[in-house]
Amino acid sequence: MSHTAHIPSHRKPRQRASKSALRAGVAGGFLSTIAVAGAAGPAQAEPVTQTIEMPTIASGFSAAAAASAQATQQLALDMEKQADQDAAAEKAAKAAKKAHAEAVRKDEAEKKAEAAAKARAEAEAKERAERASRTAERTTLSASTGGSGSSSSGSSASASAPSSSLNVSGSAASIVAFAKAQVGDAYVSGGTGPNAWDCSGLVQAAYRTAGIDLPRVSQAQSTYGTQVSLDNLQPGDILYWGGAGSAYHVAIYVGDGQFVGAQNSGTGTVQRSMDYDRPTGAVRVL
Known part of the structure; x- marks a missing residue:
């Protein structure tokens, strides 16, 4: 046995052969497939007679848009109705305020008229009472002075x-x-x-x-x-x-x-x- 038989070789293993075989196999399979397809293609080709319809979403969009438009229109109607109600309420409040002011003014006028009438009546009553009091006072004074004064009053007055x-x-x-x-x-x-x-x-x-x-x-x-x-x-x-x-x-x-x-x-x-x-x-x- 040679004394160099156990000395390992320092050369790298060859990998090119296996890669070449793999490539050759892949290429051969691909070409075989093409060949088979080419051979069978003219004989098996048939015209397409069925149309495949893809699902559409346009109808969904249309329904959503219609619903949104209807909701917007309803909101506008509600807002308009609320505005009308607010205007009517404001008008009613103004009318009530005006009516109240008119009622207060009328009540004050009636009170003033009543007070004036009462004052006139009191003044007339006071004047009558004063006149009666003066008459009574004169009667008392005449009685206290005696008949001589009254008998001479007519001649002296004339x-x-x-x-x-x-x-x-x-x-x-x-x-x-x-x-x-x-x-x-x-x-x-x-x-x-x-x-x-x-x-x-x-x-x-x-x-x-x-x-x-x-x-x-x-x-x-x-x-x-x-x-x-x-x-x-x-x-x-x-x-x-x-x-x-x-x-x-x-x-x-x-x-x-x-x-x-x-x-x-x-x-x-x-x-x-x-x-x-x-x-x-x-x-x-x-």
């Missing part, structure tokens, strides 16, 4: 007529002119002018034009000056109703048997005949 305002001059003229200028002004309890008066406030303001400062209230004014007979009056004299020192009403004699006074809230400041409501007494300041 012998002495009230002075005419045509002869007024000086301070009396100023007082009378001021009093007449206030005729038509309102009566307000505690009023001192310039457009609303109570009885003593008017008398005080009239005398102030002549530089005379009278007391503020009728009770004090009825004793300020000299007591004079109602049959011997002069323009500018202060007339009073009630007792001297306890008078409840005063006015200014302006001549010709008339006086100017702030009577009450129903009549305001007026010029009237003494026969309308004859006073109890009078005082002369000038």
